[in-house]
Amino acid sequence: MKKPKTPPDVYKIWEEVRHDPERFMTIREKIPKLSAAEKYLHWDKLRYHTPPEGLSHQEWWFGLKWQRQNLFRQVPLKDKSGENFNYLLDVDPIAKRLHDIDQGAGGFIQMPEQITNPDIRDQYYVSSLIQEAITSSQLEGAATTRKVAKEMIKSGRKPIDRSEQMILNNFITMQRIGKLKKEILSKKLVFELHRLITEKTLDDPSAAARFRKADERIIVGDMYNEVFHDPPSAQELEDRMAEMCDFANGKSHKEFIHPVIRAIILHFWLAYDHPFVDGNGRVARALFYWSMLRNNYWLFEFISISQIILNAPAEYSRAFLYTETDDNDLTYFVLYHLNVIHHAITELHKYIERKTCQIQALETQLRGVVALNYRQRALISHALRHPHHRYTIKSHQISHNVVYQTARYDLLHLEGLNLLKSAKIGRRWYFTPVDNLEAKLMKLG
Numbered sequence: 001m002k003k004p005k006t007p008p009d010v011y012k013i014w015e016e017v018r019h020d021p022e023r024f025m026t027i028r029e030k031i032p033k034l035s036a037a038e039k040y041l042h043w044d045k046l047r048y049h050t051p052p053e054g055l056s057h058q059e060w061w062f063g064l065k066w067q068r069q070n071l072f073r074q075v076p077l078k079d080k081s082g083e084n085f086n087y088l089l090d091v092d093p094i095a096k097r098l099h100d101i102d103q104g105a106g107g108f109i110q111m112p113e114q115i116t117n118p119d120i121r122d123q124y125y126v127s128s129l130i131q132e133a134i135t136s137s138q139l140e141g142a143a144t145t146r147k148v149a150k151e152m153i154k155s156g157r158k159p160i161d162r163s164e165q166m167i168l169n170n171f172i173t174m175q176r177i178g179k180l181k182k183e184i185l186s187k188k189l190v191f192e193l194h195r196l197i198t199e200k201t202l203d204d205p206s207a208a209a210r211f212r213k214a215d216e217r218i219i220v221g222d223m224y225n226e227v228f229h230d231p232p233s234a235q236e237l238e239d240r241m242a243e244m245c246d247f248a249n250g251k252s253h254k255e256f257i258h259p260v261i262r263a264i265i266l267h268f269w270l271a272y273d274h275p276f277v278d279g280n281g282r283v284a285r286a287l288f289y290w291s292m293l294r295n296n297y298w299l300f301e302f303i304s305i306s307q308i309i310l311n312a313p314a315e316y317s318r319a320f321l322y323t324e325t326d327d328n329d330l331t332y333f334v335l336y337h338l339n340v341i342h343h344a345i346t347e348l349h350k351y352i353e354r355k356t357c358q359i360q361a362l363e364t365q366l367r368g369v370v371a372l373n374y375r376q377r378a379l380i381s382h383a384l385r386h387p388h389h390r391y392t393i394k395s396h397q398i399s400h401n402v403v404y405q406t407a408r409y410d411l412l413h414l415e416g417l418n419l420l421k422s423a424k425i426g427r428r429w430y431f432t433p434v435d436n437l438e439a440k441l442m443k444l445g
Contacts, residue, residue, distance in 0.1 A: 004042060004318065004321050004322060005044045005325075006043075007325065008058050010061070013058050013059065013061075026054065027062065031064060040088075040335055041064075043061055043326065044322070046064075065327075072087070073088070073089065075330070076243055077243075077268075079328055083327075085328040086330060086331075087329070098260055100345075101338075101342075102260075104345055105299035125301055128302045128304055129175060130149070130154075132305070133149075133153070133171035133173075133174060134150075134167050135304060135307045135309070135310045136306035137163065137167045138310055139281060139316075140166065140279075142163035144167060148164075149167045152168065153167070153168065166282075169196060169198065170197065170282060172196055172199075173286055174289065176193070177193075177290050178293065178301060180192075180290060181290060181293035182294070184248075185245045185290070187245065190283065191210070192209070193283055193286050193290075194208065195208045197279045197282045197283055198276075198278060198279045201278075202279075207276070211234060211276070212275060213234055218231060218277065219231075228320075228321060229321075229324065231272065231274035240273050240275075244270065244273070247266070248287070248291060259292075260292070260295075260297070262295075263292050263295070264337040265334075266288060266291050268284075268330060270284040272320075272324075285306060288305070303344045303345060303348055305337075305341065307344065307347070308343045308347070319333045362384060362442070363381050366380060366381060371444065375400045378399075379391065379414070380414070380419060383420075384433075384438070384441075386433075387435075388433075389432065391411065391430070391431045392429065392430060393407045394407075415431065420432065421433075
């Protein structure tokens with residue numbers, strides 16, 4: 001990925017047009033309102049588009065910057081020279097995206113049974129944690145396949161290399177965030193997340209849960225030694241971390257900042273400061289999740305943003321660079337991140353819809369399985385939606401008003417077909433669905 005072109009100096013363009021009021025008014029009149037613009041273009045892309053009739057690209061850029069300047073909202077984050085970062089709200093589709101997230105990811109919204117049913121929501125929760133753990137690690141270079149990583153986490157075996165360790169660390173961290181969401185953000189909490197994320201993966205284990213030192217210069221660049229980001233000095237990190245925590249906890253800013261915007265800026269802030277020797281990107285994404293869950297966007301327990309980012313990692317990096325190269329304009333990163341969230345929510349709904357249709361198809365298929373009687377079909381249909389339910393011979397006998405011997409045959413037959421597994425607790429036998437019930441049913445059908 002190439003570093004974006006630095007935009008023209010608007011002050012130089014201003015010097016050229018300020019003595020020509022008629023020209024200045026022409027520029028202003030030809031620039032559409034922000035809400036009417038098709039896209040929020042950075043100079044790197046705008047220079048390839050056709051400007052409004054009668055304007056040069058530089059004049060077009062000047063007009064856009066002039067319009068944006070009066071609408072910026074300042075945040076406490078400062079760059080290395082002490083200049084604040086800013087963002088805009090009056091840009092499409094920010095308002096709509098925030099409204100959709102408020103409606104679809106928080107509060108007491110209606111969600112499919114797969115999320116609200118306590119018997120099966122854990123499956124979706126764990127699946128999401130695994131997905132985020134894998135893709136967030138892959139963004140940082142982990143090379144393990146998803147199949148192998150899922151097997152490692154679900155089986156509980158120990159990681160065999162650094163990539164697997166990164167993924168396991170991310171999984172443990174995401175679980176931990178669910179428990180930390182009620183706590184305020186502090187340096188101690190950030191360090192705890194960093195320690196979890198980097199466990200057994202650092203070349204220097206002492207670098208865990210501490211700031212990088214002055215002699216540990218960290219830059220973000222490419223293989224050709226082009227520097228994309230040179231973070232603030234190590235001496236500033238203590239104060240910058242305190243300022244970031246105040247911002248995250250709503251202490252340092254009097255104006256209202258939408259919780260989703262705050263979470264996105266928190267993501268950017270940690271990545272910009274790059275306070276650690278390694279693991280900064282994973283900690284930044286972890287803080288985003290912490291902030292969203294802390295503000296009751298509970299659906300984010302089931303959403304993987306890294307999965308969407310991984311599909312186009314260059315766009316992720318470019319969103320950071322657009323902000324840094326255009327006067328600390330966070331709007332680029334906010335717009336990018338809102339689109340990632342939108343796609344992640346959409347993917348979750350599509351996944352739930354696919355699983356719902358799959359279960360319905362399996363239930364239809366059950367009706368034609370001659371190896372099962374109507375009682376067994378009813379039990380398996382129930383098990384598809386309640387995979388942790390425990391059945392007993394007595395409960396099956398009562399549910400279908402049959403004698404003990406019939407109920408016992410039904411359950412033992414289902415166990416023989418490898419659809420149920422049994423365990424004796426005390427003096428009673430319990431039957432539970434096998435872990436891969438859907439796959440077993442498809443083979444049986």
